[in-house]
Amino acid sequence: MxxxxxxxxxxxxxxxxxxxxxxxxxxxxxxxxxxxxxxxxxxxxxxxxxxxxxxxxxxxxxxxxxxxxxxxxxxxxxxxxxxxxxxxxxxxxxxxxxxxxxxxxxxxxxxxxxxxxxxxxxxxxxxxxxxxxGETVSIDLTLSLDELWSQTHRSHRNQINKATRAGVEIVFDDWTLYDTWIDTYHATMRRVGATDFYFFGTEHFHNLRDALADHVHLAVAALDGRVLGGNLFFEYDGMMHTHLQSTADAPIHYADKLLYHAVRTWGRERGNRIYHLGGGVGGSADSLFRYKSQFAAGRHRFxxxxxxxxxxxxxxxxxxxxxxxxxxxxxxxx
Structure with a gap:
């Protein structure tokens, strides 16, 4: 029946x-x-x-x-x-x-x-x-750290190293930084000319954390006490997804590259299998897709x-x- x-x-x-x-x-x-x-x-x-x-x-x-x-x-x-x-x-x-x-x-x-x-x-x-x-990009977290590093484009590797030498630190799940990170998210949306839909309010972000509990995480990049940006991401049944990433308007010392590297390392250590970065705007092979594709070799049809x-x-x-x-x-x- x-x-x-x-x-x-x-x-x-x-x-x-x-x-x-x-x-x-x-x-x-x-x-x-x-x-x-x-x-x-x-x-x-x-x-x-x-x-x-x-x-x-x-x-x-x-x-x-x-x-x-x-x-x-x-x-x-x-x-x-x-x-x-x-x-x-x-x-x-x-x-x-x-x-x-x-x-x-x-x-x-x-x-x-x-x-x-x-x-x-x-x-x-x-x-x-x-x-x-078109395609989306993913990182295979079952690979060794050396294999993940070798799949990362040379320019990304150089900039990750520069961020590390500059003293940029990545902090995970320090929710006292959430509102400051939300400010960087709104700054990013203004900078890229996003439509009104993407200007999610502070209340929505806090409701998201309350609703999804331990499945939502925040990685924040900071230097000398200043938040440079961050990555709000999901973790569920061995799968990770970048939900929203942002950077501040001021110089960020390649914090965006270091964030992706730190999040994939964190996810691998927790036993996750795959980290999905998504694709370009509307699935197109645009500059956003090319940026993400230089972190890993995984590709998926969307x-x-x-x-x-x-x-x-x-x-x-x-x-x-x-x-x-x-x-x-x-x-x-x-």
Whole structure:
């Protein structure tokens, strides 16, 4: 017997499904609930069951302006579907998700797939559009320290050594420095011209720490008592992810390079398997991707999944689907 449902974060069926499959911090209800607070969306998870198999995808439901409709999108990060690794099962789950969301007045669904969690992602294509955006970078923490160092580009190695000689120190989980680090984060966002979305407030940062507890960590680079920057990162089931990194406006003495090196060393010592740095903006092979790629050789394909759940209302909002509307900004009416 098959069963499909949309679950609230309070429903124990959400965590019960996660207990049965490999997943990451982006899938837990505490993270999805917190992320929903940034946009005013409603946190849910689509769950599909067949016998002993389960499929789960976290989503945020958002009202479509000037309508009584909704659309669904991924929380920030990589909360793609997880489940029993059976392609035919995933295909049926995707079809059921499209049908259920349509009955709930949801016009489209957009999901970022998880680069590290292998699954039969190609089975999602019949229900929507699977788009390859490029690669992300990871560090294999099962390698020796010498192997990690040898995979680091020569220029990064030189600058890490310069930061060390300058006296830059990396401090882990000193939360008395959190608010000062938040100031450097906001300075970074102003410097790069980030959109309003990325100016997360101080309250959100403190709620993040409270919600994720021992799964969120802070590495701060300091010199002579001045915070040069820091790395807020996640640690969950042997996987680490940089969540947000920042640097101060003043000279930072290559603290950004030393931070990545110190965090990977810290993670390796704690027995983690992989440290995911992410990719370029939108998955592109831009300067940010090249910067990250000079720390390690690990590469992973990054995909998004775009689903039209209600074709009739989609056409009213955006016109007939075209290759451009399915592969560009999605949904196009946003």
């Amino acid at each position: 098959a069963d499909a449902a949309l679950l609230s974060p309070r429903d124990p069926a959400w965590t019960e499904a996660l207990d049965r499959v490999r997943h990451d911090i982006y899938h837990i209800p505490e993270y999805v609930r917190l992320d929903a607070g940034l946009t005013g969306g409603t946190p849910v998870a689509f769950r599909y069951d067949e016998a002993d198999r389960v499929f789960l995808l976290p989503l945020l439901l958002r009202p479509v302006p000037d309508t009584d409709l909704q659309d669904a999108t991924s929380p920030y990060g990589y909360p793609g579907p997880v489940g029993s690794e059976d392609a035919a099962f995933w295909s049926r789950a995707a079809g059921m998700m499209r049908e259920l969301l349509c009955t709930e007045g949801v016009v489209t669904a957009f999901a970022r797939l998880h680069p590290l969690l292998a699954g039969p992602h190609e089975a999602l294509a019949p229900a929507g559009t699977l788009l390859n955006h 995909h998004t999944w775009r689903v039209i759940t209600d074709p009739s209302n989609f056409e009213k909002l955006a016109g007939p689907p075209t290759p451009e509307s399915l592969t560009g900004r999605f949904p196009p009416y946003r």
